Amino acid sequence: MVVHGIPGTYKLKRGDILSIDVGVVYEGWVADAAVTLPIGSVTPIAARLLKVTREALFEAVDACRVGNRLGDVSFAVQNHVEAHGFSVIRSLVGHGIGREMHEDPQIPNFGSPGTGPQLEEGMVFAVEPMVNAGTHPIRMASDNWSVYSQDGSLAAHFEHTVAITAEGPRILTPWHLEEARRAA
Numbered sequence: 579m580v581v582h583g584i585p586g587t588y589k590l591k592r593g594d595i596l597s598i599d600v601g602v603v604y605e606g607w608v609a610d611a612a613v614t615l616p617i618g619s620v621t622p623i624a625a626r627l628l629k630v631t632r633e634a635l636f637e638a639v640d641a642c643r644v645g646n647r648l649g650d651v652s653f654a655v656q657n658h659v660e661a662h663g664f665s666v667i668r669s670l671v672g673h674g675i676g677r678e679m680h681e682d683p684q685i686p687n688f689g690s691p692g693t694g695p696q697l698e699e700g701m702v703f704a705v706e707p708m709v710n711a712g713t714h715p716i717r718m719a720s721d722n723w724s725v726y727s728q729d730g731s732l733a734a735h736f737e738h739t740v741a742i743t744a745e746g747p748r749i750l751t752p753w754h755l756e757e758a759r760r761a762a
Contacts, residue, residue, distance in 0.1 A: 579597065579724060579725070579726055579733065580597075580667060580670070580708055580710070580716055580725040580726060580727060580733040580735060581597065581599060581612075581670065581708065581724075581725045581735055582599075582723045582724050582725055583597070583724050584721055584723060584724055590617050591617065592617055592618030592619060593617065593618060593619065593620055593621065593624075594616075594617040594620075595614055595615065595616055595617065595620060595624050595627075595628065595732065595734065596614065596615050596617055597612060597613070597614040597615075597733075597734070597735045598612060598613055598614075598615065599611075599612035599735065599737065600612070601679055606677060607676065607677065608675050608676065608677065608678060608679050609675070609739040609750055609751050610675055610679060610704040610706075610737060610739050610751070611737050611738055611739060611751035611753065612706060612735050612736055612737035613736055613737075613753055614628055614631065614734040614735055614736060615628075616628060623711055623732065624711075624732055626662070627664060627709065627711050627732055627733075627734045628734050630658065630659060630662040630664055630709065631659070631664075631707050631708075631709040631734035631735070631736050632734075632736050633658055634654070634655045634658040634659050634687075634707040634709065634736075635655075635705060635706070635707050635736040635737070635738060637654040637655065637657075637658045638651050638652075638654045638655045638705045638707065639705060639738060639740050639747050639749060640654070640747065641653075641654040642697060642703065642705065642740045642742055642747035643697060643742070643746055643747060644697055644698060644699050644742060644743075644744060645696065645697065646696070646697045647691070647692055647693055647694045647695065647696055647697065648683060648685060648689070648693070648694030648695050648697065649689040649690050649691055649692060649693030649694040650691050650692065650697075651685060651689075651697075651703070651705065652685060652686045652687060652688055652689030652690075652694070653688075653689050653690060653691040655687040655688070655707045656687060656688040656689065659687070659707065659709050664709050664710065664711055665709065665710045665711075665712065665713050665714040666687040666688050666707065666708070666709055666710075666714060667687065667708040667709065667710060667714055667716055667727075667733070668686065668687070668688055668714050669715075669716055670687075670708050670716065670725065671684040671685055671686050671687070671706075672684070672685035672686075672687070672703060672704050672705045672706040672737070673685060673703070673704050674701070674702065674703055674704075675702055675703065675704045675739055676702055683695060685703055685704075685705060685706075687706075687707050687708060687709075697742050698742065699742055699743060699744050700741075700742065701741075701742040702739060702740065702741045702742070702750070703739070703740050703742075704737060704738075704739050704740075705737065705738055705740050706735060706736065706737035706738075707734075707735070707736055707737075708733065708734075708735045709733065709734050709735075710727040710729070710731050710732070710733045711727075711731040711732040711733070712727055712729040712730070712731025712732075713727075713728070713729050713731070715727075715728035715729070716728055737751075738750070738751050738752075739751045
């Protein structure tokens with residue numbers, strides 16, 4: 579599963595990976611974050627997929643700097659993921675975020691550096707690498723909500739809401755205490 583799974587009768591077992599995607603509205607402002615977690619010990623390919631996808635998120639966050647271009651953020655994901663032999667999902671994107679969950683611009687996980695809109699202080703993005711262990715195409719389940727890799731390969735998804743500031747990117751959705759301390 580890539581994203582948007584609807585809970586059913588399946589029971590998690592050791593070796594599975596589980597993606598958790600959470601959106602929050604606070605005082606009219608929206609935030610979005612996701613993490614993919616191992617359930618116990620996972621296969622080496624699953625562990626590497628999680629590591630590379632998480633690293634790609636932080637490569638993209640680091641590119642969220644005043645004066646960079648949106649293509650720099652997209653390229654950061656693609657470059658890291660493909661250098662490690664995985665595929666970025668091309669038909670699902672990150673997005674601008676603010677008073678609405680999905681605002682412009684769309685942020686693909688692939689692109690060319692130096693292209694697209696220039697990043698300015700005050701912009702806020704949901705940066706979310708979605709990566710397949712196999713090829714990049716996806717398929718929609720019959721529920722018209724759950725998304726899977728077309729080739730049945732494992733997928734991972736990590737996401738942060740990131741503000742563009744004069745001091746550099748600021749993660750607004752830290753996953754744990756260590757990240758929260760760095761973001762403060």
